[in-house]
Amino acid sequence: MRSSTSGTLFAVVMAGGAGTRFWPLSRRRRPKQLLPLLEGRSLLAATVDRLAPLVPSERTWIVTVADVAEAVRAEVPQIPADNVLVEPVGRDTAACVGWAVWRLARSNPDATMVMVPADHVIHDSREFRKVLGAAATCAARRGGLVTLGIKPTRPETGFGYLQFGTEVERVEGIPIHRVSRFVEKPDRATAESYLAAGSFRWNAGIFAWTVAAMESAIREHLPELATRLDAMLSAATTVGEHEAIRVHYPGLPRISVDFGVMEKASTVWGVAAEFGWSDIGSWLGLAEVLPKGEAGVGVGNVLALDSSDCVLVSEGPLLTVLGARDLVVVATSDAVLVVPKERAQQVKALVDRLHELGRDELL
Amino acid sequence: MRSSTSGTLFAVVMAGGAGTRFWPLSRRRRPKQLLPLLEGRSLLAATVDRLAPLVPSERTWIVTVADVAEAVRAEVPQIPADNVLVEPVGRDTAACVGWAVWRLARSNPDATMVMVPADHVIHDSREFRKVLGAAATCAARRGGLVTLGIKPTRPETGFGYLQFGTEVERVEGIPIHRVSRFVEKPDRATAESYLAAGSFRWNAGIFAWTVAAMESAIREHLPELATRLDAMLSAATTVGEHEAIRVHYPGLPRISVDFGVMEKASTVWGVAAEFGWSDIGSWLGLAEVLPKGEAGVGVGNVLALDSSDCVLVSEGPLLTVLGARDLVVVATSDAVLVVPKERAQQVKALVDRLHELGRDELL
Numbered sequence: 001m002r003s004s005t006s007g008t009l010f011a012v013v014m015a016g017g018a019g020t021r022f023w024p025l026s027r028r029r030r031p032k033q034l035l036p037l038l039e040g041r042s043l044l045a046a047t048v049d050r051l052a053p054l055v056p057s058e059r060t061w062i063v064t065v066a067d068v069a070e071a072v073r074a075e076v077p078q079i080p081a082d083n084v085l086v087e088p089v090g091r092d093t094a095a096c097v098g099w100a101v102w103r104l105a106r107s108n109p110d111a112t113m114v115m116v117p118a119d120h121v122i123h124d125s126r127e128f129r130k131v132l133g134a135a136a137t138c139a140a141r142r143g144g145l146v147t148l149g150i151k152p153t154r155p156e157t158g159f160g161y162l163q164f165g166t167e168v169e170r171v172e173g174i175p176i177h178r179v180s181r182f183v184e185k186p187d188r189a190t191a192e193s194y195l196a197a198g199s200f201r202w203n204a205g206i207f208a209w210t211v212a213a214m215e216s217a218i219r220e221h222l223p224e225l226a227t228r229l230d231a232m233l234s235a236a237t238t239v240g241e242h243e244a245i246r247v248h249y250p251g252l253p254r255i256s257v258d259f260g261v262m263e264k265a266s267t268v269w270g271v272a273a274e275f276g277w278s279d280i281g282s283w284l285g286l287a288e289v290l291p292k293g294e295a296g297v298g299v300g301n302v303l304a305l306d307s308s309d310c311v312l313v314s315e316g317p318l319l320t321v322l323g324a325r326d327l328v329v330v331a332t333s334d335a336v337l338v339v340p341k342e343r344a345q346q347v348k349a350l351v352d353r354l355h356e357l358g359r360d361e362l363l
Numbered sequence: 364m365r366s367s368t369s370g371t372l373f374a375v376v377m378a379g380g381a382g383t384r385f386w387p388l389s390r391r392r393r394p395k396q397l398l399p400l401l402e403g404r405s406l407l408a409a410t411v412d413r414l415a416p417l418v419p420s421e422r423t424w425i426v427t428v429a430d431v432a433e434a435v436r437a438e439v440p441q442i443p444a445d446n447v448l449v450e451p452v453g454r455d456t457a458a459c460v461g462w463a464v465w466r467l468a469r470s471n472p473d474a475t476m477v478m479v480p481a482d483h484v485i486h487d488s489r490e491f492r493k494v495l496g497a498a499a500t501c502a503a504r505r506g507g508l509v510t511l512g513i514k515p516t517r518p519e520t521g522f523g524y525l526q527f528g529t530e531v532e533r534v535e536g537i538p539i540h541r542v543s544r545f546v547e548k549p550d551r552a553t554a555e556s557y558l559a560a561g562s563f564r565w566n567a568g569i570f571a572w573t574v575a576a577m578e579s580a581i582r583e584h585l586p587e588l589a590t591r592l593d594a595m596l597s598a599a600t601t602v603g604e605h606e607a608i609r610v611h612y613p614g615l616p617r618i619s620v621d622f623g624v625m626e627k628a629s630t631v632w633g634v635a636a637e638f639g640w641s642d643i644g645s646w647l648g649l650a651e652v653l654p655k656g657e658a659g660v661g662v663g664n665v666l667a668l669d670s671s672d673c674v675l676v677s678e679g680p681l682l683t684v685l686g687a688r689d690l691v692v693v694a695t696s697d698a699v700l701v702v703p704k705e706r707a708q709q710v711k712a713l714v715d716r717l718h719e720l721g722r723d724e725l726l
Contacts, residue, residue: 024683303720305712317680318698318725320387320713323706331699335681336692338701343686349668350683357666362681 007110007210009136011055012100014205015044015072015118016065016090020351020363021282024335025313028363033119034071037286037299044118048076051116054129061085061104062118063096088249093205094225094260095252098218102229105211112140113214115207115257121289123276134174135208135271141171145217145265146208147179148273149201155191158281158345160184160203160258164270171271179268182258201270203258204277214261221264225253283328283344287311295321301331311341335362370473370573372499374418375463377568378407378435378481379428379453383714383726384645387698388676391726396482397434400649400662407481411439414479417492424448424467425481426459451612456568457588457623458615461581465592468574475503476577478570478620484652486639497537498571498634504534508580508628509571510542511636512564518554521644521708523547523566523621527633534634542631545621564633566621567640577624584627588616646691646707650674658684664694674704698725 019032026032033044044062051060057078062085064072069086073079085099097115104111114132122128131148139146149162164177182203186194194200209217219226232248239247253260262268280286290297295304301314307324316333326341339347354362382395389395396407407425414423420441425448427435432449436442448462460478467474477495485491494511502509512525527540545566549557557563572580582589595611602610616623625631643649653660658667664677670687679696689704702710717725 303713303716305716306706314699317694317696318717318722320698320700320717322700322702322709322713324701324703327701329699329701331680331694333680333696335683336677336694336699337683337685338687338690338692339685340687343669346685350666350685353666353668354681354683359681 007112007140008108009055010104010111010113011051011060012113012115013047013060013062013118014093014096015062016087016096017119020348023347023351024332024337025330029067030071031068034068034075042075044075047116047118050122050125050128054133061100063100065090088246091249091252092254093257094222094255097257098225098229101211101214102233105215109212111211112136113209113211117205121278121280127275130172131174131271131273131275134171137171138176138269138271139208139210142269143210143213144267144269145213145262146269146271147262148204148206149270150204150277151274152195152200152202155188155195157185157188157191161186161194161200162203162270164199164201175272177270179270182263217261217265222260228252283311284341370475370503371471372418373467373474373476374414374423375476375478376410376423376425376481377456377459378425379450379459380482383711386710386714387695387700388693392430393434394431397431397438405438407438410479410481413485413488413491417496424463426463428453451609454612454615455617456620457585457618460620461588461592464574464577465596468578472575474574475499476572476574480568484641484643490638493535494537494634494636494638497534500534501539501632501634502571502573505632506573506576507630507632508576508625509632509634510625511567511569512633513567513640514637515558515563515565518551518558520548520551520554524549524557525564525566525633527562527564538635540633542633545626580624580628585623591615646674647704
């Protein structure tokens with residue numbers, strides 16, 4: 001067993017998402033993690049700041065995608081340019097993890113890495129760092145793969161779940177369990193049974209591992225990805241990294257790290273996490289984390305009269321609402337969205353239709 | 364009794380309204396009558412064109428108000444500049460009628476005048492001219508005041524009503540009645556009884572009279588207005604009309620021609636009118652006169668999915684709606700309005716609130 005101080009801790013922030021669920025505020029070149037949703041700050045900037053006391057900026061890496069790389073760099077200028085890995089095209093999380101692990105393994109073979117999405121909201125930053133630190137310690141000590149399990153607060157059907165086995169130890173007071181099962185997004189009845197059972201946790205996509213352990217796991221469970229990463233890193237030494245990435249990255253297999261590696265790994269440790277978490281996957285999710293006024297949630301240039309339980313956002317025209325209930329309305333200078341709350345998760349249907357109509361300038 | 368050909372027929376179009384009920388499309392400087400609501404044309408232009416076969420442009424006058432005078436002139440350039448009477452401030456319809464009558468009486472004492480609002484929708488223009496021609500003939504022959512009574516199609520509580528007495532004659536086949544009573548906006552039960560009675564008609568504010576008859580009626584029922592109009596017209600001969608209007612017009616009493624004159628006159632003739640009429644007093648009224656698609660009424664830059672019975676208007680950003688029912692949404696480049704249909708007549712509350720907040724640049 002390695003000691004908890006055997007490797008240096010790095011953070012990798014996954015900032016490649018292009019989500020359409022916040023359209024028209026989010027666009028191809030301004031995805032969710034760059035939106036100034038929380039007190040005028042982006043989720044990406046908040047994520048990097050939240051990590052800073054645990055992992056300083058020179059050991060924080062960001063993986064993003066070409067379309068938004070420039071905006072990402074501008075949003076977190078404290079991150080060294082060399083730490084921003086730019087995918088020419090997105091290839092899901094296994095490729096993104098693989099690239100970061102392969103690259104880090106060359107310079108810091110003893111490194112431990114935490115992997116954090118750029119677009120989540122965390123209420124209690126101090127507790128978050130405590131849990132993430134415990135996960136990193138567990139990963140370094142045990143040499144396995146570690147995932148955070150968020151205690152469910154509702155029978156959510158939009159997330160994958162982890163089933164925790166018995167507690168194996170506590171690290172700095174945080175319970176560590178063996179993960180006995182990964183389960184895909186459940187139906188409502190199953191989600192309710194998970195909530196009742198008490199042993200199930202939301203899979204938040206927040207991980208810790210040593211680069212050595214993850215490299216081994218990828219070689220074992222995704223050998224094609226490993227081979228292609230070897231070739232890519234090897235090419236980098238001759239043609240330069242930029243050119244190697246341009247040529248090789250698009251050929252990496254498209255699979256998630258959950259499905260491709262975590263679910264197949266023989267030993268995964270789960271860290272019990274409770275720090276006020278939301279992935280704000282839609283306008284409704286945003287409503288849950290923002291302060292509520294009389295009319296619901298209002299952000300920006302908004303005037304509501306005699307309205308309730310709405311989500312009202314404008315960064316362009318003055319948005320006025322009279323006598324509305326349970327509506328989501330989002331206004332920008334070139335597009336306005338109106339949708340009842342109960343349909344707010346279907347915004348993609350509009351985005352798809354706009355694409356069909358050739359209105360890509362609005363996407 | 365005068366012959367029907369004794370006086371020349373003039374038309375006066377009342378285009379002074381500053382209505383807030385179509386905010387944010389309508390603004391202080393672009394009131395309802397100037398909005399391109401019908402196939403891209405304004406109600407004012409449509410009104411003038413509709414009158415043209417009955418009254419040519421050189422005998423069509425427009426009364427408007429300073430804020431919108433320039434836009435009015437640009438909208439109907441065929442009307443001679445001298446025919447556009449510009450109120451420095453609005454003083455309701457009696458002052459507006461009085462000014463037109465006093466001015467016309469100086470040059471054309473035998474004139475008959477039809478008075479038509481600039482912001483109504485008329486479905487059957489030919490029938491409209493036939494009815495208006497009959498009203499003018501009736502006014503010229505009988506020397507009294509004539510009003511059009513629209514056959515009600517619903518128990519509307521937003522209009523005043525006329526009660527028609529027995530038919531006294533037909534002019535070109537159009538029935539003429541004595542008006543036995545003017546009634547203010549009724550409550551719902553009363554409106555229903557009017558609809559059932561059959562003898563009640565909507566007061567549409569469309570009139571005919573000889574200038575001599577209306578001058579007499581104003582002198583009898585609104586002597587203060589008459590005295591001030593005398594002074595104003597007299598001043599015009601010495602200081603010029605523009606200066607006389609600037610000084611005297613704001614002092615004219617503020618009262619409607621219905622309440623100040625028509626309801627008090629001993630003899631008013633009512634012409635039975637059925638030509639498909641709407642005053643489109645709100646977004647709902649507009650919805651009734653525009654063609655309907657799957658989602659309801661859509662005007663301009665609009666994309667609706669799985670929505671019904673809405674009124675969707677944009678002249679700015681793309682307005683997208685998903686899963687909405689019975690909503691009014693109006694988007695412009697600087698303001699967006701969202702209101703359930705059932706509250707659409709209360710838009711003034713928002714406009715008032717914006718004024719209180721000092722956001723007059725949006726009004």
